[in-house]
Amino acid sequence: MxxxxxxxxASTIKTPCFVxxxxxxxxxxxxxxxxxxxxxxxxxxxxxxxxxCNANIGSTAxxxxxxxxxxxxxxxxxxxxxxxxxAAAASLARLPVASxxxxxxxxxxxxxxxxxxxxxxxxxxxxxxxxYEKHKSKKAEPLKLRRVNVLADGRSRASCAKAAKExxxxxxxxxxxxxxxxxxxxxCNPSYLxxxxxxxxxADKVKVSALDEKKMEELGMGSFLSVSRGSDTPAxxxxxxxNGGKRNDAPIVLVGKGITFDTGGISLKPGANMDExxxxxxxxxxxxxxxxxxxxxxxxxxxxxxxxxxENMPSGKASRPGDIVxxxxxxxxxxxxxxxxxxxxxxxxxxxxxxxKPKAIIDxxxxxxxxxxxxxxxxxxxxxxxxxxxxxxxxxxxxxxxxSWRMPxxxxxxxxxxxxxxxxxxxxxxxxxxxxAACFLARFTKGMKWxxxxxxxxxxxxxxxxxxxxxxxxxxxxxxxxxx
Ligand code: BES
Ligand code: MN
Ligand code: ZN
Numbered sequence: 001m002x003x004x005x006x007x008x009x010a011s012t013i014k015t016p017c018f019v020x021x022x023x024x025x026x027x028x029x030x031x032x033x034x035x036x037x038x039x040x041x042x043x044x045x046x047x048x049x050x051x052x053c054n055a056n057i058g059s060t061a062x063x064x065x066x067x068x069x070x071x072x073x074x075x076x077x078x079x080x081x082x083x084x085x086x087a088a089a090a091s092l093a094r095l096p097v098a099s100x101x102x103x104x105x106x107x108x109x110x111x112x113x114x115x116x117x118x119x120x121x122x123x124x125x126x127x128x129x130x131x132y133e134k135h136k137s138k139k140a141e142p143l144k145l146r147r148v149n150v151l152a153d154g155r156s157r158a159s160c161a162k163a164a165k166e167x168x169x170x171x172x173x174x175x176x177x178x179x180x181x182x183x184x185x186x187x188c189n190p191s192y193l194x195x196x197x198x199x200x201x202x203a204d205k206v207k208v209s210a211l212d213e214k215k216m217e218e219l220g221m222g223s224f225l226s227v228s229r230g231s232d233t234p235a236x237x238x239x240x241x242x243n244g245g246k247r248n249d250a251p252i253v254l255v256g257k258g259i260t261f262d263t264g265g266i267s268l269k270p271g272a273n274m275d276e277x278x279x280x281x282x283x284x285x286x287x288x289x290x291x292x293x294x295x296x297x298x299x300x301x302x303x304x305x306x307x308x309x310x311e312n313m314p315s316g317k318a319s320r321p322g323d324i325v326x327x328x329x330x331x332x333x334x335x336x337x338x339x340x341x342x343x344x345x346x347x348x349x350x351x352x353x354x355x356x357k358p359k360a361i362i363d364x365x366x367x368x369x370x371x372x373x374x375x376x377x378x379x380x381x382x383x384x385x386x387x388x389x390x391x392x393x394x395x396x397x398x399x400x401x402x403x404s405w406r407m408p409x410x411x412x413x414x415x416x417x418x419x420x421x422x423x424x425x426x427x428x429x430x431x432x433x434x435x436x437a438a439c440f441l442a443r444f445t446k447g448m449k450w451x452x453x454x455x456x457x458x459x460x461x462x463x464x465x466x467x468x469x470x471x472x473x474x475x476x477x478x479x480x481x482x483x484x
Contacts, residue, residue, distance in 0.1 A: 001129055001171055003122055003164040006101060006149035007157050013101055014062045015149070019088050020103035021072035022047050025055070028103075034061055042068055049076075050083055052091045067091055067100075072107040081109045082120060082401055089124035092145065099147040105160075106151070115159040118150050120401065122167035123474060126174055132182045132467065169296035170477050174470035177282070177289025181460060181468025185261035185278040190228075190236040190309035193258055193281065197238045197288055197307065203295045205244055211237040216348075223327035224348035227341045228310035230265055230318025235310035237349060240288070242295055242303040250359035251302035252483065254291065254476070255349050257342045257365035258284030258309035265312050265338030266320055273462060280342070282459035282468055283364040284309060290476035297477075299484055304356045308345035312338070324422045328352060329444055334422035342367045343426060343437055347444040360389050360449045362479075363441065364472060365456075370433025372457040379405040380458045380472050383438040384451035393451055396478035402471050404453060413439045 006013065010020070010028035018028055022042065029035050034057050041055035049071030056065045069088045071080065088104055102125075105117035112120075125148055133139040152160035180188060180196060194210050201208035213234045216225055221237075228235035238258070245251075259280035263269060269277065284307040291305045319325075323335045325344075328351040333344065342365050353361050371381045380397070382404035384390035390406055397403040416428035416436050424443065428436025434454050441452055458471045 001126065001145065002147045003167045004147070004149055005152045005157065005160045005164050007152045007154065009153065010103055010151065013151070015099070015101040016064045016097040017067060017092070017095060017100040018063045018103055019067040019069065019092055019100060021107055022068050022070070023073045024103055024106065025066045025068045028063055028066070029057070034058070038066065045070065047071060047073070049080055050087050052087050054091065054095070067095070069104050072104060075108045075110060077110050078112055081107065081112070081117065085121045085124045089121065089128040092125060093128040093143055096144050098144050099149065100145065101149045101151050103151045113159065114156045115163050116399070118160050118163035119167065122148065122150070122163060123170065123400065126167065126171040127470070130175060130178060132179065135184065166297055166481065169293045170474065172296050173289040173291075173293030173477060174473045176292045177285040177473050178468040178470045180285035180288065181279055181282045188278070188281065189233040189260045189311060190258065191233065193260065193284060193307060193309045194236050194238050197240055200240055200288070200292060200295060205242060206295055207241045209239045211239070219328060220326065221328045221348040221352070222325040223333055223344045224308060224310070226319045226323065226325045226335065227312055227344050230315040231311040231313040233311050237352065238307035238309055240291055240305040242291060244294070244298060244300050245302040249302050251304045251356050252480065253353045253356055253358040253361040254287040254303065254305045255346065255353060255361065255363035256284035256287035256305070256307045257281070257346055257363070257367065258307045259342060259345070260309060260311050262312045262339070262341065263314060265318050265341060266314050267337045267339040268314055269339060276460070276462055276466070279460040279468060280366050281309070282366050283455060285468065286455070286459065286471065286473050286476065287364050289470065289473040290480065293473065293477045294480050297481070299480055301480060301483055303480070304353070304358070306349050306353060308349040310345055312341045327444070331424065331443065332422040334419040334425045336425045337427045340426045340437070343440045346441055350441060350444045350450070354448065358448060360386070360451070361445065362393070362451045362453065362476070364453045364476070366459055367454045368434045368437045368456055371454040374434055375405055375457055377457045377461065379403045381434050381454040382406045382451060383409050383454070385409060385442060385445065386449040386451070389449050389451050392482060393453070393475065393479055396482060397472070397475040400474040400478045402474035404472070404475065407435055407438065409435070409438055409442055
């Protein structure tokens with residue numbers, strides 16, 4: 001997919017498909033016969049929000065067809081614009097046209113400018129125009145749509161161009177994250193993640209490296225290594241450094257949970273839906289996706305992305321409940337449940353991040369089932385020890401429609417992690433499971449401006465539409481753009 005701008009008035013454009021409101025459609029057609037074709041096609045169209053009408057005008061017309069989007073003629077709310085835009089994007093992605101002109105962003109939306117409207121719609125197109133057919137021997141027909149031109153006038157030209165440029169980068173980042181997430185766990189193991197991360201290193205100003213198990217052992221990452229011990233595929237701590245900013249600017253550090261398959265280990269998970277634990281590397285996939293987007297957009301920032309990649313398997317070498325390990329920070333951890341493995345890899349990666357003296361550090365993890373109980377799939381759970389950082393991520397989420405909801409990190413929860421035998425235990429009991437997991441991580445991030453996103457509910461879908469969503473790449477990317 002390629003997004004670009006087209007500066008013109010609607011009545012002068014030539015396009016296989018024009019996406020607009022009903023009034024917009026009427027204004028775009030100047031010839032009488034074409035207006036009649038439109039009237040005929042939209043005769044039974046209710047013009048209600050969420051409805052889309054595909055009006056064929058004719059293959060010789062300048063505008064060969066119109067996707068008429070309902071409910072967008074007057075001023076609409078932000079929520080309604082999103083709804084209309086999503087419906088239009090879903091229809092457009094499935095049309096047999098290679099290119100289209102997008103005009104819906106000229107609708108007026110309460111409190112939102114054309115840059116937001118264009119960005120929002122292009123993200124909708126990006127999400128709708130994703131297919132994952134890699135492992136099917138009989139592939140579905142590939143989507144035809146290759147190019148979307150954002151219609152601009154003299155005044156909105158710069159805003160639309162910025163939206164299109166960012167949308168190209170964001171699409172690449174989201175697709176990268178979704179592809180990694182959807183890849184089966186017999187393919188996507190820690191070395192595969194490293195191989196894919198190395199592709200980012202082809203770009204300018206990017207360096208990709210990794211710590212292997214030997215190096216991690218030397219450093220003293222006993223917590224991280226305890227997770228991969230049961231697996232035949234070795235762990236990796238993947239490091240992507242992008243120096244788009246000034247030499248001495250402190251970097252933003254992103255950390256992703258990259259459990260390429262989570263069986264639970266000796267604290268084995270039940271069999272039902274266990275396949276979905278291939279998505280337990282979606283934190284890693286999305287920090288890599290956001291990094292890809294930042295690189296593609298050539299953002300003037302310094303970024304370090306760490307991926308804690310490991311497979312959590314039961315075996316004769318696996319950790320037992322009751323084992324005590326020493327983390328890189330020196331703090332000891334009693335592993336009471338080997339299925340609470342995400343925090344065990346993350347605590348060492350977070351401690352390792354200190355050496356980059358981060359301006360801010362954000363980790364992303366499918367960390368707890370309790371997060372899904374609390375928030376479902378609509379919001380990622382956000383924890384932070386710094387209000388400015390938290391608000392920056394919340395705002396980025398609201399702006400991009402990829403929302404987070406802030407949760408508490410109060411000290412009161414810390415006592416649930418007390419252990420009789422070590423500095424802490426790795427589970428906090430049945431209450432507030434997403435909070436106590438975050439409180440565990442908080443013990444390793446003192447003195448850094450840190451945020452944690454539990455994306456167990458938002459990063460992938462189960463059921464018939466099973467698949468990686470690419471979230472929270474949109475809000476991470478927006479946060480990074482906002483920092484520039
Ligand atoms: N990867 C899971 C969390 C998860 C569950 C993500 C469902 C997405 C969907 C995590 O490693 C885990 O197993 N957490 C345990 C923690 C518990 C043992 C304290 C959980 O949530 O049950
Ligand atoms: Mn687990
Ligand atoms: Zn897990």
